Amino acid sequence: MSQATMFALKPVLGALQATPLTDALPETVSGCYISDLLSDVLAHARPGVLWVTVQIHRNVVSVAAMKDIAAVLFTCGRKPDATIVAEAEEGIALLSTPLTSYEAAGRLWEAGLR
Amino acid sequence: MGVSTVTARTSVPVWDEQPGRRSVPLAQVLVYELRVRDAMSKPPVTAAPQDSLRSIQHLMKAHKFSGVPIVEGDRLVGLVSIEDIINALDRGHINEPAERHMTRNVVTLRDHYSLLRAVAEFERHGFGRFPVLDAGDRLVGMITRGDITTCLMHHLEKRAEEAIAHEAALVAARVADEKAERVVIRAPVRTGDYDSAGKVSQRMRQVLRERGIDPEVRRRAAVVAYEAETNIIIHSLGGEIVVTIDPDKVVIEANDVGPGIENIELAMQEGWSTAGRLPRELGFGAGMGLPNIKRCSDRLEIQSDSEHGTRLRAEIFLKRAGGAE
Numbered sequence: 001m002s003q004a005t006m007f008a009l010k011p012v013l014g015a016l017q018a019t020p021l022t023d024a025l026p027e028t029v030s031g032c033y034i035s036d037l038l039s040d041v042l043a044h045a046r047p048g049v050l051w052v053t054v055q056i057h058r059n060v061v062s063v064a065a066m067k068d069i070a071a072v073l074f075t076c077g078r079k080p081d082a083t084i085v086a087e088a089e090e091g092i093a094l095l096s097t098p099l100t101s102y103e104a105a106g107r108l109w110e111a112g113l114r
Numbered sequence: 115m116g117v118s119t120v121t122a123r124t125s126v127p128v129w130d131e132q133p134g135r136r137s138v139p140l141a142q143v144l145v146y147e148l149r150v151r152d153a154m155s156k157p158p159v160t161a162a163p164q165d166s167l168r169s170i171q172h173l174m175k176a177h178k179f180s181g182v183p184i185v186e187g188d189r190l191v192g193l194v195s196i197e198d199i200i201n202a203l204d205r206g207h208i209n210e211p212a213e214r215h216m217t218r219n220v221v222t223l224r225d226h227y228s229l230l231r232a233v234a235e236f237e238r239h240g241f242g243r244f245p246v247l248d249a250g251d252r253l254v255g256m257i258t259r260g261d262i263t264t265c266l267m268h269h270l271e272k273r274a275e276e277a278i279a280h281e282a283a284l285v286a287a288r289v290a291d292e293k294a295e296r297v298v299i300r301a302p303v304r305t306g307d308y309d310s311a312g313k314v315s316q317r318m319r320q321v322l323r324e325r326g327i328d329p330e331v332r333r334r335a336a337v338v339a340y341e342a343e344t345n346i347i348i349h350s351l352g353g354e355i356v357v358t359i360d361p362d363k364v365v366i367e368a369n370d371v372g373p374g375i376e377n378i379e380l381a382m383q384e385g386w387s388t389a390g391r392l393p394r395e396l397g398f399g400a401g402m403g404l405p406n407i408k409r410c411s412d413r414l415e416i417q418s419d420s421e422h423g424t425r426l427r428a429e430i431f432l433k434r435a436g437g438a439e
Contacts (some may be wrong), residue, residue, distance in 0.1 A: 037342075039402035042337045043409070047329065055397040059344075062312030066319065066336035068329060 006030060007069065010049065012111040013095075016104055018073060021085050021094040026070040032113055034101055039064050045069060050108070052101050056080040064092050075101040144269050150232050151225035153265035154246045154255030160185045161194070163213035167202045170194050170212055181256075183220075183245045184212050186226035188252040190245050222247045225254055229262055236262075297321050299357040303346040303370075308396055315339040318357045318364065320411055325359075333409035335364045335430045341403040342368035342426055348393045349375075350423065363412075364430045372423040378416055382408060383439045 006028035013020070030048035035041050036055050045051060051061060058097045064072050071093040074080065079096045080108035088094050095106055160183050161170050170182050174196065194216045202208040202215060223232055223244045235244065236259055246255040299321075301314045313346040315336050322332045341358055346353040346368055353370030375381050381388075382404050389399025408414055411428040418424040 027164055036397050037400035037402070038397040039341065039400040039406055042340065043402055043406050047333065053397075054119065057396045058309055059311050059398075062340065066312070066315060066340055109187065 012113070015107045015111055016073070016095075016097050017095045017099060018095040018097040021079060021096055021104045022088055022092070024090075025095075026091075029070045029113075030114060032105070032108055033069075033086060034105055036101075037069065041069075041073075042067065043044075050113075052104055052108075054078055054101060056084070058084050058087065061088050061092065061094075064088075073104060075099055075104050129240045135248075140270060140273055141163075144273075145230040145233065146228055148265060150223050150227045150229065150246055150257055151248075151255070153229060153232070153396055154225065154257040155261055156255035158183055158245065158256045159255055160253070160281055161212060162186070163191060163216075163309045164211045166184075166209050167194065167199060167212055167215060168208050171199050172206065174199065180254075181243045183253055183256065184216050185253055190220060190222065190247065190251075190253045192218050193245065194296070200412065211263045220245060223257060224249070229265070232257060232262060233259075257280045295361055297359040299359075303343055303350075303353050303355050303368075305347065305350060305352050306392075307342075308354060308393070309349055311344050312340055314343055314355050314357060318359065318366075321359050322364070322432075325361075325432075326434050328433050331430060331433055335366070336405050337410045338428045338430060339366050341407045342366055344398055345403050345424075345426075346370045348389050348398055351355065353423065363399055363432055364425075366428045366430070368424070368426040372420065372422040374422070375416070375418040375432060378418060 003103070007030070009026060009029050009084075029050040030088050031046060032050045032052060033041060033045040034052040035044070036053050038055070038059055041051060041053075047069050048070045049071055050071045051060075051064060051069050052073045052075060054074065054076050056074055057080070060072060060080070061084060069092065072095070074096045077083075077096065077098040080094070085094055099107070159173065159177055159179065161173060162185055165185060173182055174180065181193055181195040183190055186400060188201060191213065194212050198215055198217065199208070202210070215218040221239055221241065221244065225246050225248045227235075232244070233379075243256055243258045245253055246257055248254045290436050298316050299314055303314075304310070318339055319332055319336050322335060330419075339355070343355050346355065350370035351372050353368065356365075356367045356369075358365040358367075379384050383401075384405045385401040387394075387399045387401035389401075393399045404416075407426070407428055410430070412431045415426065415427045420424065
């Protein structure tokens with residue numbers, strides 16, 4: 001991960017219209033991966049990324065933990081149950097935005113996360 | 115660290131700075147290491163030059179001292195010994211002030227002297243006690259041979275206890291290591307129980323993290339366990355997952371009671387899925403489960419028929435974090 005360029009997450013929260021659901025937010029992410037298929041994320045997401053998805057099932061948190069994903073951004077205004085948020089392992093931040101995955105991706109790209 | 119290098123295997127405690135180096139008896143090490151300030155009694159009981167020899171005699175009796183330093187402020191100006199008191203009683207000046215009869219050229223020790231040097235000074239002068247001065251010539255304590263013996267015994271005991279505790283900790287760690295050699299995580303997996311997916315994988319990851327396994331290897335093992343578990347949840351009539359963690363590898367076995375994989379070759383192709391609507395809505399059924407397992411395993415066997423169900427056995431070879439790629 002050290003060779004990857006780290007991207008500061010907090011400055012783009014405004015542009016993403018993102019609301020943090022967990023207390024802790026990572027300072028930086030190593031990149032971004034967008035998928036709603038868990039196996040696809042298991043296969044392709046790199047550690048430390050921001051994962052953008054519409055899935056709000058408990059398994060999203062499991063998969064994120066397994067792949068050492070830094071943060072999950074739920075799009076289309078979706079938010080997982082409070083119990084799932086509480087289950088998020090330490091070190092995994094959860095966020096929600098009313099934007100679609102496509103719009104969120106566009107804003108992240110514009111902000112320099114490439 | 116000095117503490118951890120003391121061993122208690124022999125009856126005489128020894129000091130091994132480095133294995134293979136000549137051992138020196140611990141008591142000998144301590145007389146070099148310990149300083150006069152570690153052994154002296156402090157603060158010193160003192161008297162003033164104007165105090166009567168009688169009052170000093172009482173002081174000696176009360177504290178069982180054989181000598182009392184005489185000070186002005188924190189400066190040592192003399193010493194009244196038991197001999198001075200006997201002479202005073204003999205000659206009838208016991209009620210006179212100390213300053214008239216005290217010893218003025220007092221031999222002192224510095225608080226930073228090693229105990230070895232202190233012992234040598236006792237030998238040389240034959241005194242029972244020395245006043246101790248610090249670098250600023252202030253009287254900071256008194257020292258006797260008895261103080262030195264007590265201090266050495268105390269430190270020998272402490273070192274011995276530390277050595278025994280260290281030895282015990284080593285034994286405990288070895289026992290823990292042996293116990294930790296194999297961990298088996300076994301859990302039943304129920305059809306359609308999407309909420310429980312990942313539980314086995316989570317526990318396995320915990321053990322691997324505690325063992326300092328390379329994060330990349332840890333993630334591969336997690337993917338295999340998770341995909342195997344969700345396969346049972348989505349596709350089978352129920353089964354069991356067994357994760358066996360050995361020092362050199364993780365073996366993940368997923369066994370179900372049926373109905374079996376109709377065409378394994380097809381199932382191994384990316385994108386092929388027989389998952390129903392609900393699992394697909396939840397983000398499962400991407401047709402990547404078995405391909406993911408294959409990609410992340412170092413060894414994989416799958417046996418499946420409609421009679422016995424499916425038996426999957428995946429191995430992931432372990433390496434510690436920081437090891438060569």
